[in-house]
Amino acid sequence: MPNCTECGAYTKFNNGLCSDCYSKANGNPWVSGVIKGRIAETIVEQLFISLGFQVYKYGMENTIPGISDLLKGVRSDVSTNIRQMPDFVVFKDKDAHFIEVKFRKNGCLSLKDIEKYGDYPFENALFVLLSQKHIKCISYKELKDGKEIHEKCRNWLGNRKEFETDKDLIIDYCKYAIKFFENVE
Template identity: 40%
Template sequence: MPNKDFHYRLIKARVAETLIKELFQNCGYTVFEYGMERTVPTILGKIQDKDEETAKQIRSMPDFVVQCPENGQLNYVEVKYRKSGKFRLSDLIKDYPYKNAIFIIVSKSTIRVISYNELEQGNSLPANGCSLEDCETFNLNKELVEKYKTYSASFFDGVE
């Protein structure tokens, strides 16, 4: 079944990451690629099903470090594609090490944001968090966010 296939999931993740990276750059942010597929690319296929603590921590590395153009603030950003738009603390590894990470959840119909702290307090998506265009942490151009949401809807149409 395609939704269980590692490579199929990897492609969905990369499309979501590219959408968010391009959006942030288009809004003037500096985006540093940080995740495991960038810092240790040859390890990606070797740790996909490993349960060792080191493998889990490598897989949990946020995708980006994003720097705000106005104040230089840095944020860890983890991008996830979820058909349902649902995301909760239990979707992360136990003792997730990036306590100040911000999660951007891309789905066909929306792009939402929730922080690790909100997840730790028992919040989850879609009930909590906010739409990316309303996120005060980033304060992105609302028209550009809407444009990228239409891209997301187009790219993920029919995707499981």
Template identity: 50%
Template sequence: MAECTNCGGFTKFNGGLCFKCFKKNNQQNEVEVAVLEEESETQNKTVEVGLSAKDKNYRYNMIKGRIAETLIQELFLSLGYNVFHYGMENTIPGIMELLKGVRSDVANEIRRMPDFVIQNPKTNEVFFIEVKFRKSGEFLPKHLPKDYPYSNAFIILVSKKHIKCISVKELEEGKEISPSSRNYLGSRKEFELDKDIIIDFCNFAIQFFQGVE
């Protein structure tokens, strides 16, 4: 009589398995195959934890820009200026998020809107202000968007060491802000600023941006 090679029970074929052992063996193989397939899928998956590199960079730059904007806003408020948010992000919160990747004339116009309108309390004169942060301390004519519509605006550049200012007209004439240039915000006669207060805010900038890349 043929015996099962596993349990010694009855089987129809020499060297084979009985029905019970055959069924048990197949079930075990199926489980092992399923486990192996699951492990293989897990190993092949690229699991992204947290923000993507692109989104992380976007958020990081957004935070730097907003810190710089707040710094300049508080600087002018401390000097008695009236400061009004002007950019579309302040008029319609979240719109800049919706415009990520959108390329159109309208989208470009929205992006170009200056950050603030400020008013000198002594003269009532108003100014468009665009705030930028640059670790390099540079703002060159090529950094100005093509056909920038606010030719009477001022660019205030916050860096890790200085707060400098240049008008859009000066940029269009080929002038620039560089680490060695002396176009400090406190030297702009248009604003009649207290240089000591600006020095205080420069020190704030050094503290806030010391470890910024």
């Protein structure tokens, strides 16, 4: 029977930690993920505001406050669609876009990351990915066509025709992302 290397309690893995010792050593990974996501959303929100867009918080947490607790354990098409609501709607020059913000330490994003909970219902969404080095963007359509964001791709947010953005301002916000995420696990 494997025992925790820290306290001696039962664990599933040889030379591993029990769940209590793991949480003490690493914090709650779910909470950590929520914090990273909120920081990424704030950086992207402020970036689009600085670029002259009107930014509206759209995701489940903002549109239907308190519903995340009600949806725990609920598995249905409606609950899945609610969970998958994009984070923002940005608007400028009579053009609106759904924006879903993601943080990935490894700088990678693929269709399987988006559809791990089922088919993604917002086909015209754009995914803005923050990593420890970059801010990149890809459309859901591009993901469906087999494209991905990875470390060496050149899907820079500043190159998106939808935004015709100020690349220098994006670089400034990329520096904020690097500062906040440089030591994130």
